[in-house]
Amino acid sequence: MEFTRGGLPVPTGQLERWVTFSRFGDAELVSLSGEIDLANAPEIGKAIVERIQKAGKVLIDLTTVSFLDSAGVRLLDALIGDLNEHGKPTRLVVGESGAARMTLQLCAFREDVLATDLDRAAAEIGG
Secondary structure (H helix, E strand, O other): OOEOOOOEEEHHHHHOOOOOOOOOEEEEEEEEEEOOOOOHHHHHHHHHHHHHHOOOOOOEEEEEEEEHHHHHHHHHHHHHHHHHHOOOOOEOOOOOOOHHHHHHHOOOOOOHEEOHHHHHHHHOOOO
C-alpha cells in the first residue's frame, strides 16, 4: 500500500515510523511517534481512518510524539469528532508531560478525551 506526499508515493514502511496499530484489551490501539506535522499528517490520517473504520473503541497513544504542529492537532480534532459522531469511545493517551500534552493543552483541546496512560484510558472507555 502506498500513500502520497505532494503527489509522490510514500512507502508504507516509512509511514510505520509514525503510526502503528495493535490491540489493547478490546480497543484498537493507534500509536503515533516522532514528529506529526503538515508533512505527514495527511498520510497518517488516511492510514488511521482505514484501520479504525470497524473498531468499536479507539485509543490513540501520543506518548512518544516528539512534535505536534497545527496540522497534527487538526488531524486529532477531526478524528475525535468523527469517532464521537459515530458513537465510538475514544481517548488520546498523552502522558503526564511531553510535546503532545503541551501542544494540546495550549490549543485548549478537549480535556475529556485526554488520559495520562493506557490503563486509565481503557478504563474510561469501558475497556
